[in-house]
Amino acid sequence: MASRASRSPTDEQFADLVHTAWPSLYRTAVLLVRDHALAEDLVQTALAKTYGNWSGIRDVGAARAYARRAVVTTATSWFRRRSFRGERPTAELPEPVAETDPRGATGDRIDLLAILAQLPPRQRAVVVLRYYDDLSVEETADLLGITSGTVKSQTSAALDNLRRLLGEGVDLPETIPGKPLTTGGHHG
């Protein structure tokens, strides 16, 4: 049985978690929110939440997973509160404009952060979790608190949008209606 974490982490335990998890969480956060300072705030908030809920975490090893979940759910919460202040969602993505040319101003490097920022938050989250963090459909569903079917449909929609936004420059996974999506990770 997994060992139970104490009510509060020791300074050493928490510092270890922060220093080992920070780089990965920060990169995930950048992909989610684009803005580096906001990403930093996001990871700090997620880790503070992890500390605050330490007594509810099964073991020290689970804290890292908890922190990643907190990054995504906190980002979602931020987006939602913004929408609550009167910003209504749009039904369709805008057409790509010059400022979001996938190759950017220099024409030699794809500005993926700008492209991702044009995706709805949930589509962006599933792309990041599946193709960057290498989570399975089921793991992504569990982390986002949605169904596997929704993950698949959101992934499919996200890839369609990315295909349109990125053009032919990127090799995107195939999506076949009604069939499971292939896993996106390159780590196996």
Next chain:
Amino acid sequence: MAERLTDLLHHTVDDLPIPHPDATAIAAAGRARRTRRRVGTVAAATAAIAAVGIGGAVVAGLDDRPARNSQVATQDPAGDAYAELGAFSVGEHVIVGDATAELSPAPHHLAQTSVGVVTQQFNGAGGAGGKAFSLVRPDGTVTPLSIPADAWSVSGDPRNARVAWLVPLEKEGRIHVWDVARDKELATLQVDLPGKIPEGGTSGVREIQLDGDFAYVGTDQRTAHRVDWRTGEDRELPFSPVAVHDGVATSFDDGGRWTLVDAATGDVIRDLGRRIETTALSPDGDHVFVVRFDDTRSVASIEPTAGGTPVELPGLTGLSSWSLGGRVVGQVDGQVDGQVDGTSTLRRCDVDGRCDDAPIPWTDEENPLVLPADYLMLG
């Protein structure tokens, strides 16, 4: 040559300069969150952060609000409507966000989860049969669930697609946790519940509460348990929880005194006092809706869990519940201000006391009342 999406994602961020985290400041902010939830104030939390903010990194936006405006907007209108508008039913009409589904017979209990509302209906005439459960999603689709008939009442987890229920047995209880999105059981656990259960029927058993990895069960014989449903670890609690959200619990003692409690430790966060008709915790555990008895009337208010000035919500009664997004939703008391017949008006109020009213088209003589989601009947 075309780049793979995964490679492109890694190329985009793997070489980014990584800012140096200040673990001490983050830990202090985490402690401040705990303090704020227990006995402190927002001011105390800010002071705690400031006291340790000496390192190279700046800790900002730790009150769970974005420090800067994000550049994105959600495109899940149904889910947003559910979070913002909440869920309730009137007779056979079940309203989830801005969608309405019709269920017959009328459901008698609604449990909010992250993916929609689990409804419970009596099957067969007069409720003689088993109970039927369905998931009503924010887009209005209804999916029957195969939750077995011995689930006499389910409790939802507002942050996950899960419900739980307790089957009371002789001196023990069986906890079930069910994934409502995939319609399958996740866990079954046996818990010792001293005493003859049920004593006087299932009404003697407090409703189970599901909060993330933990299920909370108890009896009116003053035994209560916190069970990690993933591992089976069971710990007896020094208090009897009524509701638990995000690690915060409400509880009341034999003398009728209500308290807010740290669900993990049993530490009292704050005393809510006596002469309380009912309470309801917000899904994030940061606020509590309280209906107090005044000398002549009931007064509904929202109070920060950590303490502070209550925000009165005129017109709302104990027949109210929280939306997932943090608004209290309830039917306006028909006697409000002594003049308005508000029985067909629904009021939604945020934690700052800003309220919106909307008509309820389905109330009539046969169905005069709104059934709020997560409405808890205390046995």
